Amino acid sequence: MVTLIKNTLKEFESLEKAIFEAENTKEPYWIDINMPQEHEFSILKKHFHFHPITIQNCTQKIKRSKIHDYNEYHFITITSSGDLVKGFFPYKNIHIFINKDFIITIHYNENKIIKKIFTELKKKSNACIKGTDFILYNILDEIVDQYFILTDKLENHIDILEEKAMMRPVQQTAAEIMKLKKNIMKLRHTVSPIRELLSTLLRHDDIISETNRIYYSDIYDHILRIYDLIESEQEMITSCLELYSSQLSNSMNKVMKLLTIITTIMMPLTIITGVYGMNFEYMPELHCRYAYFIVLFVMALITICEIIFFKKKGY
Incomplete structure (x- = not known):
């Protein structure tokens, strides 16, 4: 249990203590919960009156990025990307409860993005003063930046596969192309809801202050660029598959x-x-x-x- 209060990072053994100390400051705070237990969900539900559906969403596996509005808070689910594992990029959900007074993040297993943001915000003396929407901006910005890194990796992989398809059109190359095509399709299905989420956030004056709106506009521009890159990579991988088929046909013609x-x-x-x-x-x-x-x-x-x-x- 990690809490950011007045730009001071503190770890607590129990959620009750974290909430008690955070609320006594009378200032905006951030509580991050890793691997939440059943009793912690009960505390959140009882203390903050979170809707049972939002609690249930936090316990389920990968879900689409989305935002739900409630009277006293907003619930956001956003998907972050991980490093390449066995040819595929894993995706993890970060669940966020936010209003003007607090921001609570929930995730499973150590999240490098959250850890990095905590470290960076600790150095900024005015992070909490700028409001919970500024903390949310930092989370979203880091997640979107990770997608830029991911698209770069995919583009480099496509270039390598194009060279393989040209020089060695073997069955293994076809399998790699199809695996990468699935990765790109999955990335597109993941990024598309994030684009919708950011578009919705920009229309929420009750979440985003006018001072911090420019930051969200910048993230939205970035996610649009990422989406365009993914569309371009889809065309590239399709061309790569066509190149493989063409080279394979040429090889067969030479043999014949x-x-x-x-x-x-x-x-x-x-x-x-x-x-x-x-x-x-x-x-x-x-x-x-x-x-x-x-x-x-x-x-x-x-x-x-x-x-x-x-x-x-x-x-």
């Missing part, structure tokens, strides 16, 4: 071309050997002393002539 040339070269030789493989009794060449060597010479000559012909034709 080589096999056709070999078959064409072998065809007259097969005819000759087939003729002399017939079991007729009266075949004059069978009793010729040098017939075997003559036939081999003719077969070799035909092969050489065919190879020269195909080379001149550019086959």
